[in-house]
Amino acid sequence: MANAFCSRFGVTQPIVLAPMGRVGPPELVAAVSNAGGLGLAPLWTDSPDKMRAEILRIKELTDKPFGVNLNMDFRNEEQLDVCLEQEVEVISIFWGDSANFVERAKSHGVKVIITAGTSSSAQDAVDLGADAICAQGWEAGGHVEGRVSTMALVPSVVDVVGDVPVIAAGGIADGRGLAAALALGASAVWIGTRFLAAKEAPTHPIYLERLLAASEDDTEHYDDLYDLVWPNAPHRALKNSTSEMWEAAGRPPLGQRPGEGDVLATRPDGVKIQRYASAVAFAELEGEIEPLPMWSGQGVGLVTKVQSAEEIVREIVEQAKTIIHF
Template identity: 50%
Template sequence: MTLRTAFCDLVGIDFPVVQAPIGGPSRPALAAAVSNAGGLGVQAVSWDRPDQLERRLAKTQGLTSKPFGINVVLEWPQHDRVAQCLAAGVRVISTFWGDPAPYTEMIHQAGAVHIHTVGSAAEARDAVTAGVDVIVAQGWEAGGHVRGEVSTLALVPAVVDAVAPVPVLAAGGIADGRGVAAVLALGADAAWIGTRFLLADEATTGPTYRDALINAAETDTAHGIVFDKGWPNAPHRTLRNSTVRAWQAAGRPEPGQRPGENDVVGTWLDGQDVPRYADLAPLAGVTGDTEAMALYAGQGTGLLRETQPAAQIVEEIVEHCQARLTRW
């Protein structure tokens, strides 16, 4: 059984599996491994300096000849980064958290595909009207920063109906082949999977973060505005760690009044202090009380069992999805 969809044909991949950008843990080795396995690897580049971005793109292109994508958050101007990626030959540009309209023309002029993440059918219609080629319907179950408040099961078919025949990718709570089969049945063209790939060998997820993901149940995440230093007023889903529990026990106070507001909980890779409530997830090499940092994760975390090579994750997801669809 083939799993190839219209989206696969559009971007040149074999399987409807997209590795979500997952912020800091997403690096060239991860994106390249996913792309080499037949999916689409995507990297978060919203805060890269031009020299960092140049090295990132060159390294990725040295590891794969397959398509890969980049993601930028539109809370901040991203024209220069998008232009640099397009000039380097990237042909899949993903945008999030803002108006995609100012970016569609430059993306299309370069012959690239524009993907935009939304949290509602209305937002999806606006994005398509602006010229976006592919929509990611992000359910409330998703880890990291979450755009809307609707579950994946309810959101995906609503968005599919709203923007057909534009391809729709489903995000939020999808961590295995059963989830991919489910969203394909809902009308999605592919699954946008983040939390599962945090446990890829190639991800730079810190060891305490990995252990917490493996040991967490599906009930162990919290949604709200907690880790907001660096990105204010942006709801997100993380594991319920010591910082989140203390904040909840205090009655969920506003920023500036939270427990340990002025604490420094660790040291970043460049030697900078990491304050409590920073929006930084602990990467390998970050030191300090990393358990207290932002452990972004979706509700699919209860399905995580072990660290694996990214290619094995893709293979396993595809195999289990095919088996489920064949059974149906």
């Protein structure tokens, strides 16, 4: 198919694998790219060496376009160096001030996608030279900067960005969501929560079980619940025992919370994860999983089965094509 997004990024399907820290391994990124979409690798938490290894692994698994996601709240200058050295074609940027960063990436011919939660931040991103905008509605899982719903945000962003492709994110989990996003003027969708149930995603089994059982009403947007490690970054996650005890205590700030300092889980590298940390429940964690943040978008009610990433892409496109011609 030819649309603004597909032709600009050299892909055949208008589907982006949302970057998801620690649950977006090379196998998942490459599977989405091989299925015709654009896989984005969330490498911003990695050391330059680990990152280089992950990029090389993706290149072994696919010869199709893919991208790397970086986080401006953590600056990630060294990580950008690795992307440039490895000639990564697409960089997605979220959070914080990205001005010099975008300039540096663009001067090496990299295509840059910037996540925005309002039409004015989308406009700023276009002024910086963004090649596409990810318009992230507040239905989205994980860290969510804006407070506007996808339905209202996408057309508002489309109206201000001229011919820059808009990718709709937040609450989109099936072909009806893709058809709706295209009808709103987006030229692709950016899907996270649905891909947590991909066979290639290392989602911890307890987290996966909760996702498959959840309804659209089981998530909550929090300004400041999981703010240990990464403060001032609102987010959406499944309600769980941690959120319930924090709510029951009257939503106190860090320093006055119930269970603060509890070590809940341990990573394979030995790092201990405390209650209220902004962590991700990936498969290799040992310990208590349910009280950790289980990031999820409101589209989780539509996530009911485990499938390969290729099946997910195909099913979404086929369903959308029964609704809208593209």
